[in-house]
Amino acid sequence: MQDNLTYEGVFMTTDKDKVKRVKLKAASKLNQIMADYFYELDAAAKAKEPKIAWCTSVGPAEILRAMGFLVFFPENHGAMLGASRMATDLLPIADAQGYSPEICSYLRADIGAYLSKTTPIAKSYKGIEGVPRPDVLAFNTNQCRDVQDWFTWYAKKLDVPVIGIHTHRGVGKVTQNHIDSIATQLKDLIKPLEYISGNKFDLDKLKQVVALSKECSILWKKVLDTARNVPSPFTFFDGTIHMGPAVVLRGTQQANDFYQLLLNELEERVTNNIAAVPHEQHRIYWDGMPVWGRLRDHSELFSDLNANVLASTYCNSWIFSAFDPDDPFNSMARAYTELFIVRSDDFKETYIKEMLNAFKVDGIIYHDAKCCPNNSNASYGMPQRLERATGVPSITINADLNDLRLISDEQTKTNVEAFIEQLEENQS
Numbered sequence: 001m002q003d004n005l006t007y008e009g010v011f012m013t014t015d016k017d018k019v020k021r022v023k024l025k026a027a028s029k030l031n032q033i034m035a036d037y038f039y040e041l042d043a044a045a046k047a048k049e050p051k052i053a054w055c056t057s058v059g060p061a062e063i064l065r066a067m068g069f070l071v072f073f074p075e076n077h078g079a080m081l082g083a084s085r086m087a088t089d090l091l092p093i094a095d096a097q098g099y100s101p102e103i104c105s106y107l108r109a110d111i112g113a114y115l116s117k118t119t120p121i122a123k124s125y126k127g128i129e130g131v132p133r134p135d136v137l138a139f140n141t142n143q144c145r146d147v148q149d150w151f152t153w154y155a156k157k158l159d160v161p162v163i164g165i166h167t168h169r170g171v172g173k174v175t176q177n178h179i180d181s182i183a184t185q186l187k188d189l190i191k192p193l194e195y196i197s198g199n200k201f202d203l204d205k206l207k208q209v210v211a212l213s214k215e216c217s218i219l220w221k222k223v224l225d226t227a228r229n230v231p232s233p234f235t236f237f238d239g240t241i242h243m244g245p246a247v248v249l250r251g252t253q254q255a256n257d258f259y260q261l262l263l264n265e266l267e268e269r270v271t272n273n274i275a276a277v278p279h280e281q282h283r284i285y286w287d288g289m290p291v292w293g294r295l296r297d298h299s300e301l302f303s304d305l306n307a308n309v310l311a312s313t314y315c316n317s318w319i320f321s322a323f324d325p326d327d328p329f330n331s332m333a334r335a336y337t338e339l340f341i342v343r344s345d346d347f348k349e350t351y352i353k354e355m356l357n358a359f360k361v362d363g364i365i366y367h368d369a370k371c372c373p374n375n376s377n378a379s380y381g382m383p384q385r386l387e388r389a390t391g392v393p394s395i396t397i398n399a400d401l402n403d404l405r406l407i408s409d410e411q412t413k414t415n416v417e418a419f420i421e422q423l424e425e426n427q428s
């Protein structure tokens with residue numbers, strides 16, 4: 001597999017000066033279940049059964065699974081394109097099709113990969129030639145508007161139906177009107193999905209899937225919360241890889257079994273006082289998307305400075321506390337509308353303040369991603385307001401999730417080093 005697709009991090013020190021990367025035991029299990037996931041999709045695509053649905057990462061995956069679909073997530077594929085560093089060569093291909101360099105680089109890299117007939121899945125998993133062809137595309141605009149255009153492009157190109165949910169933006173308090181609106185849209189998906197799948201909707205199956213997704217959310221939150229310990233046994237960079245099952249296998253027992261395994265290992269590290277970053281001195285919060293093609297570089301940059309980036313808004317995007325198997329449609333509507341990314345700035349600031357306290361954070365990194373304004377919070381004064389309110393300093397990294405042409409590695413390194421020096425002065 002590609003180097004950054006198998007990032008397995010924690011660090012341990014073996015002598016005074018040398019830091020050695022030590023594999024998390026759960027990482028081998030992660031690699032296996034992700035391989036199984038892609039091979040199952042490939043087999044279904046070749047056999048043309050069961051039916052395959054493409055879904056946005058925080059979309060109606062529970063309904064699709066309950067209707068008997070296997071589910072593929074193009075946003076996950078976009079992240080793989082970034083982590084494997086294939087994206088940079090593919091982005092201009094989509095740009096030439098009329099897609100602006102200002103819009104989502106997941107979308108552009110994925111379309112570029114399709115037009116080039118290439119994928120990191122084929123490079124990583126022997127025998128798989130490409131991504132699985134969909135029988136239906138299902139989107140939810142709670143991540144951004146771009147997913148609608150992304151899926152519509154494929155619907156036209158592949159001549160398959162596209163259905164979707166349109167989510168509210170800038171939400172302060174989630175009201176019953178919000179819930180009713182989204183729940184109605186979720187229910188409206190049932191009839192076309194019955195036709196496409198050939199399966200009759202079964203409410204009990206949906207309740208079972210939602211119950212599994214609820215358990216997944218609980219376990220994933222417990223995994224992330226181990227980073228509240230001082231020192232932390234886990235990093236943000238670990239989280240960006242180990243969140244894979246929460247994204248692509250949510251609603252399955254495989255995901256829940258994996259997170260129980262990972263949680264047991266992290267709790268053991270807490271008990272034994274094993275730190276993800278040796279000599280942890282600084283605890284950092286990351287706001288926004290990761291820079292996928294620089295995961296290892298950024299992990300090592302911070303670790304070398306005795307800083308652990310240990311909490312984030314991004315990894316928490318797959319915690320759906322509102323799921324209730326006894327009320328699946330309304331609880332899904334609430335969960336999908338409570339996401340950080342669709343909330344008002346007032347809500348976001350309160351949320352981040354709570355995270356800073358819970359994880360004993362010393363500083364904040366804002367990633368202002370060029371192509372992802374929906375997941376970037378550094379443009380309208382939030383960093384300054386939060387620093388005045390909390391006293392926690394911050395810096396902004398200007399980059400992108402996939403387009404490595406938009407990041408200066410030297411400037412990032414210089415800025416981060418200066419920021420850590422500032423934190424050290426604050427502590428002295």
